[in-house]
Amino acid sequence: MSDTEQTREEIAKFSRKLAELREEIGKMIVGHRDVVDGVLTCLLAGSHVLLEGVPGLGKTMLVRTLAQVLGLDFSRIQFTPDLMPADIIGTVVLDENAQGGHVFEFRRGPVFAHVVLADEINRATPKTQSALLEAMQEHRVTVGRNTYQLEEPYLVLATQNPLEMEGTYPLPEAQLDRFFFKLNVPFPGRDELARIVERTTGGHQVELKAVVNREEILEMQALVRRVPAAEHVVHYAISLLEATHPKHKAATDLVKRFVRTGSSPRGLQAMVLAAKIGALFGGRFAASADDVRGAAVSALRHRLLLSFEGEAEGITSDEIIADLLKKVEPGKGA
Numbered sequence: 001m002s003d004t005e006q007t008r009e010e011i012a013k014f015s016r017k018l019a020e021l022r023e024e025i026g027k028m029i030v031g032h033r034d035v036v037d038g039v040l041t042c043l044l045a046g047s048h049v050l051l052e053g054v055p056g057l058g059k060t061m062l063v064r065t066l067a068q069v070l071g072l073d074f075s076r077i078q079f080t081p082d083l084m085p086a087d088i089i090g091t092v093v094l095d096e097n098a099q100g101g102h103v104f105e106f107r108r109g110p111v112f113a114h115v116v117l118a119d120e121i122n123r124a125t126p127k128t129q130s131a132l133l134e135a136m137q138e139h140r141v142t143v144g145r146n147t148y149q150l151e152e153p154y155l156v157l158a159t160q161n162p163l164e165m166e167g168t169y170p171l172p173e174a175q176l177d178r179f180f181f182k183l184n185v186p187f188p189g190r191d192e193l194a195r196i197v198e199r200t201t202g203g204h205q206v207e208l209k210a211v212v213n214r215e216e217i218l219e220m221q222a223l224v225r226r227v228p229a230a231e232h233v234v235h236y237a238i239s240l241l242e243a244t245h246p247k248h249k250a251a252t253d254l255v256k257r258f259v260r261t262g263s264s265p266r267g268l269q270a271m272v273l274a275a276k277i278g279a280l281f282g283g284r285f286a287a288s289a290d291d292v293r294g295a296a297v298s299a300l301r302h303r304l305l306l307s308f309e310g311e312a313e314g315i316t317s318d319e320i321i322a323d324l325l326k327k328v329e330p331g332k333g334a
Contacts (some may be wrong), residue, residue, distance in 0.1 A: 007285060010219075010223055011223075011280065011283065011285055014220055014223055014280055015280075015283055017211070017212050017216060017220065018040070018280075018281065020211040020212070021040065021069055021070075021211055021212065022036065022037075024069040024208060024209065024211050025062075025065055025066065025069055027206050027208060028061065028065045028206050028208060029058060029061065029062050029065055030058075030188065030192050030195045030196050030199065031188055031189070031192040031195075032058070032062065032185065032186075032188075034183075035051070035062070035183050035185055035186075036062070037281065038181050038183045038298055039051075039062065039063075039066060039157065039183070041180075041181065041274050041277045041278075041281075041295075042155065042157075042180045042181050043066075043070075043153065043155050043217070044217075044220055044221055044224050044277050045180055045221075045224065045270075045273045045274065045277060046152070046153060046154070046221055047155075047179075047180030047181075047270075048136050048155060048156040048157070048158070048178060048179050048180055049155075049156075049157050049158070049179060049180060049181045049182075049183060050121075050158050050159075050160065050171075050176070050179040050181070050182045050183070050302060051063075051157060051158065051159045051160075051183050051185055052159070052160050052161075052162050052182065052183070052184050052185065053159075053161075053162070053184060053185030053186070054161060054162070054187070055161060057185045057186075057187065057188070058185075059159045059185055060076075060117065060119060060159065063076075063115065063117045063157045063159075064076075064117070065208065066115060066157075067114070067115040068208045068209075068210065069208055069209070069210060069211055069212075070114075070115070070210065070212055070217060071210030071211075071212065071213050071214070072113075072114035072115050072153070072214065072217075073113040073114045073115070074113055074114070074115045074116075074117070075110035075111070075112075075113035075115075075116055075117070076110070076116075076117040076119060077110050077111075077116065077117065077118050077119065078119050078120070079118060079119060079120050079121050079122070079123045079124040079128070079129075080123055080124065081123060081124065081125060083124045083125075083128050084128060085127065085128055085130075085131035086109070087109065087128075088109050088110065088111050088128065088131045088132065089109045089111050089131055089135070089141045089143060090106060090107050090108045090109035090111070090112070090141070090143065091106075091107055091109070091143075092104050092105070092106050092107075092143060092144065093105055093106075093107055106143060106146065106148070108148070111131075111132070111135050111141060111150070112141075112148075112150065114151065114153055114154060114155065114214070115155050115157070116154075116155070116156045116157070117157055117158075117159070118132065118156055118157070118158035118159070119158075119159055120159060120160060120161065121158040121159065121160055121171065122160045122161075122168045122169055122170065122171055123168055123169070124169065125169055126169055126172055129169070129171060129172065129175055130172070130175065132156065132175070132178075133174065133175060133178065135150060135154075135156070136156050136175075136178040136179075137178055139152065139154050152218060153214070153217050153218060153221065158179070173261075173305065176302045176303070177264050177266050177302075177303060178266075179302060180270050180273075180274075180299070181270065181274070181298040181299060182298060182301050182302035183298055223280070224273070224276050224277050224280065225276075227276035227277075227279055227280060227285055227286065227287060228285070228286050228287070229272055229275060229276060229286075229287040230286065230287070232289070232330065233272075233275065233287050233288060233289055233291075233292060233330075234272060236289045236292055236328075236330045237268055237271040237272050237275070237292045238268060239328050240271065240292070240296055240300075240324055240325075240328050241262070241263055241265070241267055241268045241271070241300075242262075243255060243262075243324050243327075243328050244259065244262030244263045244267070244300060244303075244304055244320075244321075244324065245259075245261075245262035245263075246259050246260070246262065248262070250328070252320075252323055252324060252327050252328075254315070254319070254320050254323045255320060255324070257307075257309065257310070258306055258307055258309060258310030258313070258315045258320060259304055259305070259306060259307060259310065259320060260305045260306060260307040260308075260310075261304070261305040262303075262304060263300050263303035263304060264303060266303070267299055267300050267303045270295070270299035270300075271292050271295050271296055271299045271300070272287070272292070274291075274294075274295035274298070274299060275287035275288070275291035275292045275294075275295055276291070278291035278294050278295060279291050289330035293325055296321055296324075296325060297318055297321050297322070300317070300321050301317045301318055301321060302317070304317040304320060304321070
């Protein structure tokens with residue numbers, strides 16, 4: 001079998017598995033196709049996602065459903081103000097061994113799972129939030145002098161409520177930057193509400209099954225990394241990134257006026273990698289500028305820090321990125 005034929009076969013297998021995942025998740029989750037695809041994108045990128053939406057939109061159910069259809073270990077951490085770092089990563093305890101002696105043993109915390117739900121992450125203190133940083137970035141945990149590797153694939157899905165600010169702690173910029181995407185979970189439409197009521201108030205029970213296994217997920221992640229991105233596509237993503245910085249010559253008027261700090265290079269990495277995944281979602285084996293455009297808002301919205309004037313006037317990062325996408329054209333900077 002030639003390399004081209006093998007690649008086509010791998011793309012076809014990827015598409016079949018993606019369709020099975022969407023169908024199985026759809027048995028439990030009504031609508032939210034863009035959100036589901038965004039979460040799957042983060043999984044395939046080997047990174048993490050921040051879900052923001054008002055209570056009752058199914059964020060927690062989506063995460064639990066995802067873990068079930070992926071056949072992966074799942075753990076949930078309910079973030080509260082009194083949560084401590086050891087409650088997340090684990091702690092060393094003095095235990096008795098078979099000979100009657102005492103030994104120090106590390107008891108693993110809930111962060112040791114394939115899919116970790118950090119529910120209402122902004123309710124914990126910054127000290128506790130920072131306990132997730134090493135796990136999210138390095139996929140490992142250090143306790144004392146020992147380092148413990150987290151098993152791949154590893155996905156942290158954090159949720160936060162944008163309305164209730166009392167008793168919350170804004171996520172530090174360093175932690176926000178660790179999230180590959182920030183996805184806004186929208187309020188469902190009338191038809192979706194009717195389907196939600198039908199499913200949740202009747203006697204029908206949904207039985208979910210795992211449609212992929214750990215090895216297949218790792219194969220899909222490896223295929224993503226092999227998708228090529230042409231030079232002009234990468235340069236387009238670079239141009240978008242540069243335009244988010246108010247002191248850069250490419251900055252738009254909205255950025256110069258309302259943005260304090262632009263995106264880090266992780267925003268560029270997220271756009272390019274998500275573009276590769278978007279190409280595979282479309283059955284293609286080459287990322288395009290349109291794939292970059294499709295990923296830009298989710299990859300950059302949480303990486304732009306607004307100025308005081310921007311916050312005072314109620315400008316959103318989504319509006320600024322939409323303006324960038326209109327004014328920064330593919331090909332410039334290539």
